[in-house]
Amino acid sequence: MIRVPRLFIEFYDLARAADDCEALMRLLVDVALDLGFDRVAMLHTAALIRRHPWLIRFDNYPFGWDRRLVVRGYRVIDPVLMAVRRRESGLLWPDGLPGAQFGDLQKTILEEGKRCGIRQGFTVPANVPGEPEGSISFATRSTRRIGWERLMLADAIGRTAFDQMRRIMGLGIGPDAAASITERERECIYWIAHGKSNQDVADLLGIDVETVRTYLKRVFLKLGRLNTRSQLVYEAMRLGLIDALPSVSSERGT
Amino acid sequence: MIRITHGFDLTDPLDTGMFEDRRRLFIDLMRWNLPVTAGRYEIDQFDGVRATYIVTHDRRGHCGSMRLLPSTRPHILGELFAALADRPVPRGRDTCEITRLCLPARLGAAGRLAVRNRLISAMVDHALAHGIRTLTGVVRPAFRDAVLAMGWDAAPLGPVRTIDGMTLGAFRIGITADTPAQLAGTGIYIPSPARPAAAAA
Numbered sequence: 216m217i218r219v220p221r222l223f224i225e226f227y228d229l230a231r232a233a234d235d236c237e238a239l240m241r242l243l244v245d246v247a248l249d250l251g252f253d254r255v256a257m258l259h260t261a262a263l264i265r266r267h268p269w270l271i272r273f274d275n276y277p278f279g280w281d282r283r284l285v286v287r288g289y290r291v292i293d294p295v296l297m298a299v300r301r302r303e304s305g306l307l308w309p310d311g312l313p314g315a316q317f318g319d320l321q322k323t324i325l326e327e328g329k330r331c332g333i334r335q336g337f338t339v340p341a342n343v344p345g346e347p348e349g350s351i352s353f354a355t356r357s358t359r360r361i362g363w364e365r366l367m368l369a370d371a372i373g374r375t376a377f378d379q380m381r382r383i384m385g386l387g388i389g390p391d392a393a394a395s396i397t398e399r400e401r402e403c404i405y406w407i408a409h410g411k412s413n414q415d416v417a418d419l420l421g422i423d424v425e426t427v428r429t430y431l432k433r434v435f436l437k438l439g440r441l442n443t444r445s446q447l448v449y450e451a452m453r454l455g456l457i458d459a460l461p462s463v464s465s466e467r468g469t
Numbered sequence: 470m471i472r473i474t475h476g477f478d479l480t481d482p483l484d485t486g487m488f489e490d491r492r493r494l495f496i497d498l499m500r501w502n503l504p505v506t507a508g509r510y511e512i513d514q515f516d517g518v519r520a521t522y523i524v525t526h527d528r529r530g531h532c533g534s535m536r537l538l539p540s541t542r543p544h545i546l547g548e549l550f551a552a553l554a555d556r557p558v559p560r561g562r563d564t565c566e567i568t569r570l571c572l573p574a575r576l577g578a579a580g581r582l583a584v585r586n587r588l589i590s591a592m593v594d595h596a597l598a599h600g601i602r603t604l605t606g607v608v609r610p611a612f613r614d615a616v617l618a619m620g621w622d623a624a625p626l627g628p629v630r631t632i633d634g635m636t637l638g639a640f641r642i643g644i645t646a647d648t649p650a651q652l653a654g655t656g657i658y659i660p661s662p663a664r665p666a667a668a669a670a
Contacts, residue, residue: 419628
């Protein structure tokens with residue numbers, strides 16, 4: 216039988232019972248210390264650029280670290296966050312970083328991190344469609360190898376903590392706007408995202424152009440606060456109604 | 470390897486391989502009502518010196534092909550399926566019709582996709598090199614959906630209609646210097662020096 220470590224079960228129960236952000240963060244800091252990480256950061260990447268009540272940002276990293284180093288204007292330049300946004304599983308750093316792709320700036324950031332006592336760590340991506348990009352980082356000044364069991368636990372604990380923080384902040388509990396969109400309406404949005412005109416969409420779906428206009432009016436009403444087709448496509452991407460997949464067909468052709 | 474020719478030669482094994490693969494795909498497998506020549510080849514009234522053939526091949530022969538027909542001469546959309554276009558059928562010296570995209574079933578799904586992408590890349594390069602600005606075509610609805618979502622400037626010419634029991638739709642593609650980059654963005658276009666030669670058979 217597989218045994219789930221007590222550390223995780225205890226954290227899971229306490230985190231689910233936590234009812235304010237600071238209490239949850241204290242739990243996370245404590246469990247991170249048990250795992251051997253003296254620093255922890257749970258954040259939406261966008262929170263490094265601007266503060267907003269819907270953006271998660273809690274950490275016990277050295278003061279001023281983020282200000283000086285992880286952001287330039289509207290661009291996140293931190294090598295760990297850059298690498299982790301392109302994956303689904305946690306990343307052990309600096310070992311797992313694609314170092315060859317980094318410029319001097321990224322190398323400087325890693326060097327500066329070491330000076331601040333952030334020598335190695337593990338960052339778990341936390342991405343929910345329709346919500347900003349997020350992550351949970353566990354870091355340590357120690358240079359001892361971090362074993363697999365600790366990484367697995369950090370992964371599970373990090374994801375649980377992020378979800379509980381979303382619960383406390385009231386993210387993802389509103390009505391799901393995407394659920395109200397019908398399949399026909401979604402097809403209209405899909406073709407508009409591919410640059411087609413209303414007449415093109417009508418031809419593609421085999422319906423009248425007036426029907427396309429009716430569908431689109433309905434979509435604009437359902438999604439709210441949208442004025443243009445560009446806004447519609449942006450919102451549909453954000454809500455996961457359409458994706459960025461290139462078209463791949465199994466058809467043989469003409 | 471890609472070979473582009475005008476017209477065909479039945480003593481050339483690559484041409485006979487192409488016509489045999491066309492018969493296997495369009496007649497044996499897809500049951501299209503087309504004539505068979507010499508008991509083996511699918512050759513129709515549009516094949517000939519005015520047709521351009523883009524063929525991808527390896528040591529063993531034909532791996533996939535397509536045919537471009539000039540729109541100033543009789544072609545499939547203009548002659549047989551003009552009813553599919555609600556707008557005027559695009560015609561002109563800079564307009565060609567894509568026909569007989571043949572991706573043999575023996576290649577498997579992944580192999581066919583790779584050959585399709587190679588042929589499309591070669592077709593775009595050929596169009597740019599020869600001043601072809603518009604491509605048209607008549608295809609099944611699901612394939613038209615895929616063509617129109619490839620990232621290039623493409624639009625339907627009219628709704629899907631059923632003609633002689635076949636459900637078909639027509640499309641138009643605009644080719645510009647931006648087309649390769651647009652198709653590269655969806656993973657379809659491969660620049661010619663980087664294009665792998667051998668097909669998965």
